[in-house]
Every structure is written in C-alpha cells, then in structure tokens.
Amino acid sequence: MDWKAELKERTAKIDENLDRLLPRESEYPEIIFKAMRYSVFAGGKRLRPVFLLEVNHILGGKTEEAMDFACALEMIHTYSLIHDDLPALDNDNFRRGRLTNHKAFGENVAILAGDALLSHAFEVMANAAARFSDGRGIAAMQAIAHGAGVYGMVAGQVVDVINDGKKVDADTLRFIHTKKTGAMIEGAFLAGAALGGANDATKEILQQAATKIGLAFQIQDDILDVIGTVEELGKPLHSDEKNAKNTYVSLFGLEASEAEVERLTAQALEQLESFGSRSAFLQELTKHLVGRRK
Numbered sequence: 001m002d003w004k005a006e007l008k009e010r011t012a013k014i015d016e017n018l019d020r021l022l023p024r025e026s027e028y029p030e031i032i033f034k035a036m037r038y039s040v041f042a043g044g045k046r047l048r049p050v051f052l053l054e055v056n057h058i059l060g061g062k063t064e065e066a067m068d069f070a071c072a073l074e075m076i077h078t079y080s081l082i083h084d085d086l087p088a089l090d091n092d093n094f095r096r097g098r099l100t101n102h103k104a105f106g107e108n109v110a111i112l113a114g115d116a117l118l119s120h121a122f123e124v125m126a127n128a129a130a131r132f133s134d135g136r137g138i139a140a141m142q143a144i145a146h147g148a149g150v151y152g153m154v155a156g157q158v159v160d161v162i163n164d165g166k167k168v169d170a171d172t173l174r175f176i177h178t179k180k181t182g183a184m185i186e187g188a189f190l191a192g193a194a195l196g197g198a199n200d201a202t203k204e205i206l207q208q209a210a211t212k213i214g215l216a217f218q219i220q221d222d223i224l225d226v227i228g229t230v231e232e233l234g235k236p237l238h239s240d241e242k243n244a245k246n247t248y249v250s251l252f253g254l255e256a257s258e259a260e261v262e263r264l265t266a267q268a269l270e271q272l273e274s275f276g277s278r279s280a281f282l283q284e285l286t287k288h289l290v291g292r293r294k
Contacts, residue, residue: 003281003284003285003288006281007050007281007285010046010050010053011045011046011050013067014046014049014050014053014067014070014071014074015041015046017067017068017070017071018040018041018071018074018075019041021068021071021072021120021124022036022037022040022075022120023036023120025037031105031109032109032112032113032116034105035101035104035105035109035110035112035113036113036116036117036120038101038104038105038113039078039081039082039095039101039113039117040074040075040078040117042095042096042098043096043097044074044077044078044096046074047185047217047285048070048073048074048077048184048185048187048188049070049071049073049074049188050070050285051185051188051189051192051210051213051282052066052069052070052073052188052189052191052192052195053066053067053070053192054192054279054281054282054285055188055189055192055193055196055206055282056192056193056195056196057196057278058192058196058275058278058279058282059192059193059196059197059198059202060196060197061192061195061196061197065128065131065132065195066140066191066192066195068124068125068127068128069125069128069137069140069141069144069191069195070188071124072121072122072124072125072128072144073121073144073184073187073188073191075117075118075120075121075124076117076118076121076144076148076184077184078117079113079114079115079116079117079118079121080114080148080153080157080184081095082100082101082102082110082111082113082114082117083110083111083114084157085100085101085102085110086102086107086110086111087102087107089157089161101113101114118148122141122145125137125140125141125144126141129141136194136195136197137195139191139194139195140191140192140194140195141191142194143186143187143190143191143193143194144187144188144191145187146183146187147183147184147185147186147187147188147190148183148184148187151179151183152179152183152184152186152187153179153180153181153183153184155175155179155183156175156176156177156178156179156180156181156183157179157180159172159175159176159179159180160176160180160245160246163176163246164245166246167246168246168251170251170252172246173246173247173248173251174215176246177214177215177218177219177248178211178214178215180218181214181215181217181218181221182210182211182213182214182215182217182218183214184214185210185213185214185217186207186210186211186214188210189206189207189209189210190203190206190207190210192206193206205271205274206271208271209268209271209272210268212264212265212267212268212271213264213265213268213286213289215264216260216261216264216265216268216289216290217289218248219248219257219260219261219264220261220289220290220292222247222248222249222250222257223248223249223254223257223258223261224292225247225249226249226254227254248260261290262290265286265287265289265290268286269283269286269287272286
C-alpha cells in the first residue's frame with residue numbers, strides 16, 4: 001500500500017468538502033468568514049477527520065454519510081487551535097508556518113472566528129444527523145461533542161491552564177494529555193464507530209486504541225518541540241519550555257518519552273489488527289505518527 005498517496009487522496013477529499021461546507025469569503029461580514037477559512041486551510045494534517053472516516057470504512061459504513069461529521073470535527077479542532085494560540089493561553093505568533101489567527105486578524109476577530117467554527121460545526125452535524133432514519137447520526141454527534149467538551153478537550157485545557165508554571169505529577173500530566181489531545185481522537189473513532197453501526201464490544205476496542213494513539217500523538221508533540229526544526233514544525237521551537245508547560249519530556253526525559261510513544265503505538269496496532277486487512281491504512285497511519293517530524 002502506498003499509504004502516503006492514500007492519505008493525500010483522503011485529505012484532498014476532506015478539503016473539498018470543507019470548502020463546500022464553510023461560508024464563502026464573499027458573504028457579509030467578509031472578515032469573519034475569511035478568518036475562519038484562513039485557519040481551516042492553513043495546511044493541517046486532517047488526522048481527526050481521517051480517523052473518523054477510516055473507522056467508518058473499516059466497519060462497512062458509507063463515506064458520504066460520514067463526511068460532514070468528519071469536516072465538522074476538523075472545524076472544532078481548528079477553533080481549539082485558534083483559541084490555544086491567543087495571548088491569554090499559549091501566546092504563539094506562528095502556526096503551520098504562517099501567522100496565527102489573532103496576529104493576522106486581531107484578537108477580537110480571532111476569538112469570534114473560533115466561536116464561529118465551533119457553532120458552525122454543530123450546525124453541520126445537526127443537518128447531517130437529520131438525514132439519518134436511525135440514531136447513528138445523533139450518536140456520532142454526541143461522541144464528537146463529548147470529546148470536545150467539558151469532559152474532554154476543554155477539561156484538559158482547563159487543568160493545563162490552572163497548572164501553568166507549576167510542576168505536576170504523572171497522573172495529572174496524563175489527564176491533561178488524554179483530555180486535551182486524546183479526547184478528540186477518541187471522539188473521531190467513536191463517531192466513526194457509531195456511523196458504521198458498531199456494537200458495544202467493537203466500540204470498546206476502538207476507544208482503547210484511540211486513547212493510546214491520542215496519548216502517543218501528544219507525547220510525540222512534546223518530543224518534537226525539543227528535537228524538531230522550525231522548518232519542519234512551522235513554529236518556534238521550545239515553546240513548551242518558554243511557556244513553562246508540563247510535558248512528558250520535562251517530567252520523564254527524552255529517552256523515556258520516545259519509549260512510551262513506541263509502547264503505546266504497538267498496543268494500539270495490536271488492537272487495530274483485530275479488524276484485519278480493512279484496517280491496513282489506519283495501521284500505517286498510526287505507525288507514521290511515531291516517526292513523524294512535524
């Protein structure tokens with residue numbers, strides 16, 4: 001399998017549908033739609049929507065039924081990045097090699113652009129869920145909302161913020177990572193599982209795999225902040241250290257962090273292998289996350 005070509009094809013399809021679903025820049029007031037599109041089309045990996053679509057595919061679901069949920073998930077992810085970059089949080093000036101939203105449009109518009117993407121994502125999902133004659137669309141929407149909300153990403157962000165500049169223990173750091181990053185990946189897997197008609201046992205396997213992938217992904221981010229390059233990451237290095245962020249590298253060291261990424265990934269792959277050849281692409285993508293440089 002040429003998984004890189006497969007990934008490129010999938011991300012292009014997601015981008016095509018994001019363009020369809022997002023308001024046009026020519027609409028009034030133009031600045032908010034321009035700001036929304038600026039960050040959505042800044043060159044993201046589209047990992048969360050790809051995860052959703054692949055899980056749905058593994059279970060025999062229809063891509064056309066899942067696509068709007070996948071795109072909504074990317075809108076929610078993008079809103080979180082816009083807000084995360086703000087001076088009140090990480091105060092970053094660059095994201096994916098270009099100015100962050102608040103540097104390009106001002107803090108006021110950036111806040112509203114994040115709000116707009118979150119609200120629009122739920123409108124897109126509600127419209128998509130209404131097209132189902134059963135409860136699969138609602139279940140997918142619930143999974144994404146849970147991953148993004150007060151029991152998921154927001155909870156992780158809050159615990160991260162209230163511990164800013166403080167040393168935390170391993171359990172607290174794991175909570176931050178599994179909620180702030182991992183919960184949205186779990187939401188992607190569980191939404192794909194819901195749309196694919198998975199039973200409870202299958203959902204449990206997929207959730208466990210997603211938890212491990214999400215934690216490995218965030219630890220790798222911590223590692224890249226130390227060993228990556230500006231050209232690879234598209235943002236300044238050592239921002240975690242500058243912002244006194246708690247990371248796996250700062251708590252456990254680089255070597256132990258790298259070993260943990262490999263351990264978690266191996267466990268996730270073992271669970272994905274239970275789905276046979278249909279999960280081949282998802283397995284290759286998961287392997288790529290271990291060695292990625294950006």
